[in-house]
Amino acid sequence: MTRLACILGREFRLAQRHGMDSVLVVVFFVLAVVLFPFGVGPEPNILARIAAGVLWVAALFATMLGLERLFQADYEDGSLELLMLTPLPLEGVVLAKVAAHWLTTGLPLLIAAPLLAAILNMNVAGFLVLILALLLGTPTLSLIGTVGAALVLGSRRGGILLSLLVLPLYIPVLIFGVSAVDAAIGGFGVRAQLLILGAFLLASLALCPWAAAAALRQALE
Amino acid sequence: MHRFANPNRFMQISGALLPWTAASTVLLVAAGLYLGLFRAPPDYQQGESVRIMYVHVPTSWMAMFCYTFLAGSAAVGLIWKHPLADLSAKAAAPIGACFTLLALATGSLWGKPMWGTWWEWDARLTSVLVLFFLYLGYIALVNAFDDPTRGVRAGSILALVGFVNVPIIKFSVDWWNTLHQPASVFRMDGPTIHTSMLIPLLLMGVGFTTYFFWVWMLRVRTEIVAGKIRAHRRRQVQRAPVDFAGDGRAVSTEG
Numbered sequence A: 001m002t003r004l005a006c007i008l009g010r011e012f013r014l015a016q017r018h019g020m021d022s023v024l025v026v027v028f029f030v031l032a033v034v035l036f037p038f039g040v041g042p043e044p045n046i047l048a049r050i051a052a053g054v055l056w057v058a059a060l061f062a063t064m065l066g067l068e069r070l071f072q073a074d075y076e077d078g079s080l081e082l083l084m085l086t087p088l089p090l091e092g093v094v095l096a097k098v099a100a101h102w103l104t105t106g107l108p109l110l111i112a113a114p115l116l117a118a119i120l121n122m123n124v125a126g127f128l129v130l131i132l133a134l135l136l137g138t139p140t141l142s143l144i145g146t147v148g149a150a151l152v153l154g155s156r157r158g159g160i161l162l163s164l165l166v167l168p169l170y171i172p173v174l175i176f177g178v179s180a181v182d183a184a185i186g187g188f189g190v191r192a193q194l195l196i197l198g199a200f201l202l203a204s205l206a207l208c209p210w211a212a213a214a215a216l217r218q219a220l221e
Numbered sequence B: 001m002h003r004f005a006n007p008n009r010f011m012q013i014s015g016a017l018l019p020w021t022a023a024s025t026v027l028l029v030a031a032g033l034y035l036g037l038f039r040a041p042p043d044y045q046q047g048e049s050v051r052i053m054y055v056h057v058p059t060s061w062m063a064m065f066c067y068t069f070l071a072g073s074a075a076v077g078l079i080w081k082h083p084l085a086d087l088s089a090k091a092a093a094p095i096g097a098c099f100t101l102l103a104l105a106t107g108s109l110w111g112k113p114m115w116g117t118w119w120e121w122d123a124r125l126t127s128v129l130v131l132f133f134l135y136l137g138y139i140a141l142v143n144a145f146d147d148p149t150r151g152v153r154a155g156s157i158l159a160l161v162g163f164v165n166v167p168i169i170k171f172s173v174d175w176w177n178t179l180h181q182p183a184s185v186f187r188m189d190g191p192t193i194h195t196s197m198l199i200p201l202l203l204m205g206v207g208f209t210t211y212f213f214w215v216w217m218l219r220v221r222t223e224i225v226a227g228k229i230r231a232h233r234r235r236q237v238q239r240a241p242v243d244f245a246g247d248g249r250a251v252s253t254e255g
Helices: A001-020 A023-040 A045-064 A069-077 A081-085 A090-119 A126-149 A159-184 A191-219 B007-039 B046-078 B085-116 B123-142 B150-164 B165-175 B195-239
Strands: none
Touching: A001 A023, A001 A090, A001 A191, A023 A045, A023 A090, A045 A090, A045 A126, A045 A159, A069 A081, A069 A090, A069 A126, A069 B007, A081 A090, A081 A191, A090 A126, A126 A159, A126 A191, A126 B150, A159 A191, A159 B123, A159 B150, A191 B085, A191 B150, B007 B046, B007 B085, B007 B150, B046 B085, B046 B123, B046 B165, B046 B195, B085 B150, B085 B195, B123 B150, B123 B165
């Protein structure tokens, strides 16, 4: 546990000293969402109708931003090999990385989302569910993305390849995330969608660190 | 299974099987097409356009079968590190991608007259589209590395991760209320379509399967031969005398 905290602390210090990483993700998120009123026109009813989908898609892209650098720097300067030699299993290292990624990119989105929902004229009934769904969904996105990041280590054109690998696997989270918010706005129960999002989170929490660790091992072979 | 992991034995066995798979593919698909297009009765609701089924349904089966085969090969390659399993996975992917694209295209052609739309965002269609992207991702990942074995290993992990999609495709029509009709052939209580339609359907299915194995064997054989040529070239380069000093006197590097 202390070792896990150590790696987590290291990631935070790195993120803090590189500075701006979280801020940039939020700025990207805001900009991507703000483009939509220009694209589809400022009609409040249309914006209210598409708000949930726009926020989720923008959040999806925003979480993809930091993924490519997740292991790349450590891979290039050799610290990944040192991390492999620690007594902590590689799956644990991956979990710490995922946690750091979520805390620096997923969590800031959660804070920005309600403000953006407000400027998109989303129905107030959906706000709480939007935050809950993002709270359950974004860690899943970080977990799935970590597998992709580990797979493309050392490849040519890693970034564009990463989006091809990861985005199809993001679709289920997107579907249930949006339908939870839409159900809340429509006055229906949201329990089922939130439970499914929770199930996605638990399943990916169990499987993704394992797959990512396997990918890292063969990258360092 | 380990007995067949030897490339030379694979070359022997596949060389003997190639003409048989080719011949049975031609016969089965010809018989299936004849029975399906000319002998089977038109549907009482859909009329003649029901005949798209004889291509659409088997290609969709094959799309899932190829992915299962790909994931199986990937698992064998990761666990026992057989080079032949890696080649097998790599060879199966483009065939599966083509079947998936065909399934989507024929489904879309069938959807226009029946549902009135080329595309419907329901669970079955969406999950098959995801399957197509998974194939593309696998092919792109395998070819993205300078070291080919590294690419195949990474691709194998992706193939196993993406396998979660296959049961979702299979059961999507049962779990969700979709426009796509539920399973009518592989059911617990037996098929629900008439024998005159079932027979051409099964003939096409088996024909496409033998086609898959035919092309798959060809592709694996090509990979094995290409690997041999690469190794041969490398040896030739190593043996070739090199003019190190640049004074016209070549020195052999061997020994």
